[in-house]
Amino acid sequence: MSRGRDPLALSQVIGDVLDPFVKSAAMRVNYGEKEITNGTGLRSSAVFNVPHVEIEGHDQTKLYTLVMVDPDAPSPSKPEYREYLHWLVTDIPEAKDACCFGNEIVPYESPRPPAGIHRIVFVLFKQQARQSVYAPGWRQNFNIRDFSAIYNLGPPVAALYFNCQKESGVGGRRFQGSS
Amino acid sequence: MASSRVMPSSSPPRQTGGPSDLARFRSGSGIGSMNMDDIIRNIYGPDAVDGGGPTEPAPAPPEAAARRTSEEVWKEISATGGLSAPPPAAASGAGGGGSGAAVMTLEDFLARDTGARAAGMEGNMVLGFPDDGVESAGGGGGRGRKRAPMDPTDRAAMQRQKRMIKNRESAARSRDRKQAYVSELESQVAQLEEEQAELLKEQEERNQKGLKELMEKKVPVIRKKLLQDLRRTNSMEF
Numbered sequence: 001m002s003r004g005r006d007p008l009a010l011s012q013v014i015g016d017v018l019d020p021f022v023k024s025a026a027m028r029v030n031y032g033e034k035e036i037t038n039g040t041g042l043r044s045s046a047v048f049n050v051p052h053v054e055i056e057g058h059d060q061t062k063l064y065t066l067v068m069v070d071p072d073a074p075s076p077s078k079p080e081y082r083e084y085l086h087w088l089v090t091d092i093p094e095a096k097d098a099c100c101f102g103n104e105i106v107p108y109e110s111p112r113p114p115a116g117i118h119r120i121v122f123v124l125f126k127q128q129a130r131q132s133v134y135a136p137g138w139r140q141n142f143n144i145r146d147f148s149a150i151y152n153l154g155p156p157v158a159a160l161y162f163n164c165q166k167e168s169g170v171g172g173r174r175f176q177g178s179s
Numbered sequence: 180m181a182s183s184r185v186m187p188s189s190s191p192p193r194q195t196g197g198p199s200d201l202a203r204f205r206s207g208s209g210i211g212s213m214n215m216d217d218i219i220r221n222i223y224g225p226d227a228v229d230g231g232g233p234t235e236p237a238p239a240p241p242e243a244a245a246r247r248t249s250e251e252v253w254k255e256i257s258a259t260g261g262l263s264a265p266p267p268a269a270a271s272g273a274g275g276g277g278s279g280a281a282v283m284t285l286e287d288f289l290a291r292d293t294g295a296r297a298a299g300m301e302g303n304m305v306l307g308f309p310d311d312g313v314e315s316a317g318g319g320g321g322r323g324r325k326r327a328p329m330d331p332t333d334r335a336a337m338q339r340q341k342r343m344i345k346n347r348e349s350a351a352r353s354r355d356r357k358q359a360y361v362s363e364l365e366s367q368v369a370q371l372e373e374e375q376a377e378l379l380k381e382q383e384e385r386n387q388k389g390l391k392e393l394m395e396k397k398v399p400v401i402r403k404k405l406l407q408d409l410r411r412t413n414s415m416e417f
Binding site for chain 2: 005006008010011012037038040076098116163
């Protein structure tokens, strides 16, 4: 029953961050040599640098907006900063790398989860035309649904998420008092 | 599509069975020392330890409790708080505006829960308020009493329970993560297999085509040679 369900739904990304949508574009995200698939587990060091994000296709007149958020900040059990905005790029043409060919509205901040295992979500929207987007005043408590409504981006065309934890890992015995 | 993350068939019964979930927890034999069976007994009724209790939603022997997603866990907790702490407006100020929705945090739930329960259930904390006012007054008193005079045993019990809830959520999240990962792997496998089958087919086709062409080219060559030979033998120099 739970087999073959969309990983985005199983991990509650659909629900916590996005509404159900139909995938209509394909994007590839690579941190260095490592290609990211849904649920990939990475530590902070692996995601330190800006990833390569490429949207499949050949029509460079089509433009996309990419949003990267952490819905589990600062901690999955108490996500007060949901969603924490890590990166926002607009006007990305198809077949081009987002880091170099798009308009970086909010610069890339590498995820450094202080506690727990966080889902980090990449969401891709298709733009009708070149548009200017204003950076929010702060990174926390960003809301992708509202963002999409404000800028008339419609539903996402693609989404991808991975799991990120701090460098020293989570779980295991804690020797100091904790609650 | 919205209901895709909660199994539809069991969702309604869960909500109605849910309210007494944590209520039984607290009002039951005392948090003191509970083993797994006790916990399950408290949640699901005395019958559930070995079989299924009548209050059980259909597919849920005790193991299924472990398989609830984090979403469902929170739904139940919210339902508990929402249904047994009446006029949410009055008593849930402590909840920080939480109206029983999923936005509520753990702390808020416990604060509200403490307030709502303390007057009713825990006999050792006598408030002496009339029954009608017990809700809001208990809420008010409970709100204030969150930090101040708590027995060490009470505090330990609360902490233990808090930790248990947190751990349960964490476990549910971990299960979701695992399921999602496996699901992704499965879809990748399917995709790769498909790709491989296609590539093999393509390769096979190319081989066949090459072979066919080769055969076609060979036959004319042989024929020509024979004819030439024949002609040569005919025209000998005598």
